[in-house]
Structures are given as structure tokens and as C-alpha cells.
Amino acid sequence: MTKLMGGETHGGFISWYESLQSNNILFMFKGDFNQELVNSIVQVVSGLTDMLEEDVLVKNRVASTIIECLQNVCRHGESPEEGSILKPGIILLRKTKTAYILDIGNSLVTKEVGALQEYIDRLNGMDNDELRSFHKDVLVKTELFGKFGADLGLINIARKARKGFNYGFKEIDDQYSFFSLEIEISVNGEQDKS
Amino acid sequence: MEAIILKGTYDTPDVILNAEQGVFEISGRSYPEDTAEFYIPILEWINKYVDNPNSDTKFTFKLDYFNSSSYKPFLDILVKLGKLNANGNSVTIKWYYKDGDWDIKEAGEEFSEIVDVPFTYATF
Numbered sequence: 001m002t003k004l005m006g007g008e009t010h011g012g013f014i015s016w017y018e019s020l021q022s023n024n025i026l027f028m029f030k031g032d033f034n035q036e037l038v039n040s041i042v043q044v045v046s047g048l049t050d051m052l053e054e055d056v057l058v059k060n061r062v063a064s065t066i067i068e069c070l071q072n073v074c075r076h077g078e079s080p081e082e083g084s085i086l087k088p089g090i091i092l093l094r095k096t097k098t099a100y101i102l103d104i105g106n107s108l109v110t111k112e113v114g115a116l117q118e119y120i121d122r123l124n125g126m127d128n129d130e131l132r133s134f135h136k137d138v139l140v141k142t143e144l145f146g147k148f149g150a151d152l153g154l155i156n157i158a159r160k161a162r163k164g165f166n167y168g169f170k171e172i173d174d175q176y177s178f179f180s181l182e183i184e185i186s187v188n189g190e191q192d193k194s
Numbered sequence: 195m196e197a198i199i200l201k202g203t204y205d206t207p208d209v210i211l212n213a214e215q216g217v218f219e220i221s222g223r224s225y226p227e228d229t230a231e232f233y234i235p236i237l238e239w240i241n242k243y244v245d246n247p248n249s250d251t252k253f254t255f256k257l258d259y260f261n262s263s264s265y266k267p268f269l270d271i272l273v274k275l276g277k278l279n280a281n282g283n284s285v286t287i288k289w290y291y292k293d294g295d296w297d298i299k300e301a302g303e304e305f306s307e308i309v310d311v312p313f314t315y316a317t318f
Contacts, residue, residue, distance in 0.1 A: 055294055060292075061297065
């Protein structure tokens with residue numbers, strides 16, 4: 001039985017903690033993202049994967065996927081608050097027996113949803129070899145410091161995810177939507193490679 | 195030619211470009227907030243170096259990881275260095291990866307398929 005010392009609110013906190021425990025949440029953060037925060041998060045998560053004695057391939061896949069996703073939020077995220085330059089978002093990392101599962105959410109302008117959805121579906125439809133050659137094509141065609149960086153980023157994430165993305169969009173208001181992306185990184189990295 | 199020596203930070207690599215001593219190396223992590231700001235001086239240095247190069251250049255990449263925005267400046271460096279071979283000088287890319295990090299190794303192999311420069315691979 002839960003013994004409550006702080007009333008209902010605190011009881012909510014305890015059940016929330018239990019839910020984090022039962023879902024194997026390793027790390028979560030919700031707030032406004034910037035590069036310094038990305039660095040701190042990568043540092044914390046690298047410490048966790050060190051502690052769990054993951055091999056270098058898995059550790060670096062987790063770290064580089066987080067970097068790619070959060071830098072996308074920093075660059076392309078939009079705050080629904082009028083006039084705000086903040087980049088609100090959420091990151092949640094959990095671990096199952098076979099994989100790290102990374103969920104990233106942020107808001108964006110609804111009119112960008114169609115193109116993004118189309119692009120993700122296209123990547124989801126490709127196997128590893130197709131992703132590899134598509135990556136090379138985009139890399140060669142991309143202008144130096146041009147605007148196609150995000151395209152390359154998503155291809156990179158897709159190649160590390162192997163199983164493709166789960167994603168969702170939900171309209172927040174008439175202008176903005178919440179976008180969520182789920183990426184699974186297998187702990188049997190070497191096995192995937194063959 | 196004045197050397198570039200940059201101490202790495204959490205998101206930018208160590209860079210040594212020293213023609214006099216024949217040391218050319220990018221190592222560590224590369225995912226700067228502003229990729230252009232970080233790499234433009236490096237690309238400009240390489241441009242000048244290619245006009246007046248050493249007869250033999252060994253350029254080392256030794257990275258823990260790098261983001262997608264770093265791919266293009268890396269490719270640009272490799273394309274510029276590729277001109278050395280065409281001009282009768284020799285250039286080799288020494289591509290290091292952490293033992294077991296096949297993603298970084300594969301990134302090197304992909305670059306080598308795009309540019310006309312010999313790569314050697316080693317672990318660190």
C-alpha cells in the first residue's frame with residue numbers, strides 16, 4: 001500500500017515514477033532545446049550506455065542518433081507560442097532486452113507535415129543497400145552548407161535504425177502540429193551488420 | 195603557410211593542419227552547432243595548401259562520431275585533396291575507426307567510393 005505524506009499530487013508523482021520504472025525509461029527531458037543542452041544530454045546518455053557496457057557500435061549509434069534528432073529539433077522545430085524563438089521538444093529513451101528505443105517529439109508548422117511524412121515513408125520503404133546508395137546520391141548532390149542537411153540527417157538515422165521509423169503527427173492548433181518519431185536501435189549491432 | 199591548430203571541444207574536433215611538419219589530422223567528435231562557421235576556415239586553408247602542396251600528403255581522419263552536416267565539408271576536403279594526385283603529388287587518407295565501430299568504417303568506405311584518393315584503414 002502506498003503511504004501518502006503529501007496528498008494526491010504527490011501520489012501522482014509516485015505512480016508516474018512507477019510507470020517510468022515499468023517502461024524501462026533510462027532518460028527523459030522535456031523543454032527547450034539548444035546545442036549546449038544537446039551536448040549535456042549526449043554526455044549523460046553516453047554515461048548510461050557505458051555503465052550498461054554496450055559495445056562501441058551500439059553506443060555510438062545511440063549517441064549519434066540523439067545528436068541528429070535533437071539538432072533537427074534545434075534547427076527545424078517551431079514554438080507554437082507567438083513570437084517565440086524557443087525550440088520546445090521532448091526526448092525519451094528506454095531500453096528493452098533487444099533494443100534502445102528513442103522517442104523524439106517537437107512542434108512544427110503543419111504545412112510542412114505532408115513533405116516530411118512523404119520523405120519518411122520513402123525512407124521506410126528502402127532496405128539497407130538502397131539507403132546506402134540514396135545517402136551517397138544526396139551527399140554528392142547536396143550543396144556545401146546548403147539546405148539539404150536535414151535530408152541527409154534522416155537518411156543517417158534510418159540507416160542506424162534498420163527497422164524503419166514509427167512516427168505520428170497531431171494538430172496542436174490551426175497552424176502547428178506535434179511531430180513524434182520513434183527509432184529503435186538494436187543492441188545486436190554486429191549481427192545486423194552482416 | 196601558417197598552421198591551423200584547434201583544440202577540440204565536446205562538439206568540435208581537434209584539428210591540426212601543419213604543412214611544414216606534414217601533419218594533417220581531424221580527430222574527435224564533429225557535430226558543431228554551426229558547421230559552416232567551423233569548417234570554412236579549414237576549407238580555405240586546404241584550398242591554399244593544394245596550390246602549394248608537399249610532395250606527399252597523409253591526411254588523417256580519426257573520429258568518434260560526426261553528424262550529417264559534417265559529411266559535406268569532409269567530402270569537400272577529400273575532393274580538394276584529390277587534385278593533388280592528379281597534379282603528380284601523392285596523397286593518402288588514413289581513416290581510423292574505433293575497433294568494432296563499423297558505421298564509421300563504412301562512412302570512410304563510402305567517401306572513398308566518391309573521390310579518387312587512396313584510403314587506408316586502421317583502428318584506434
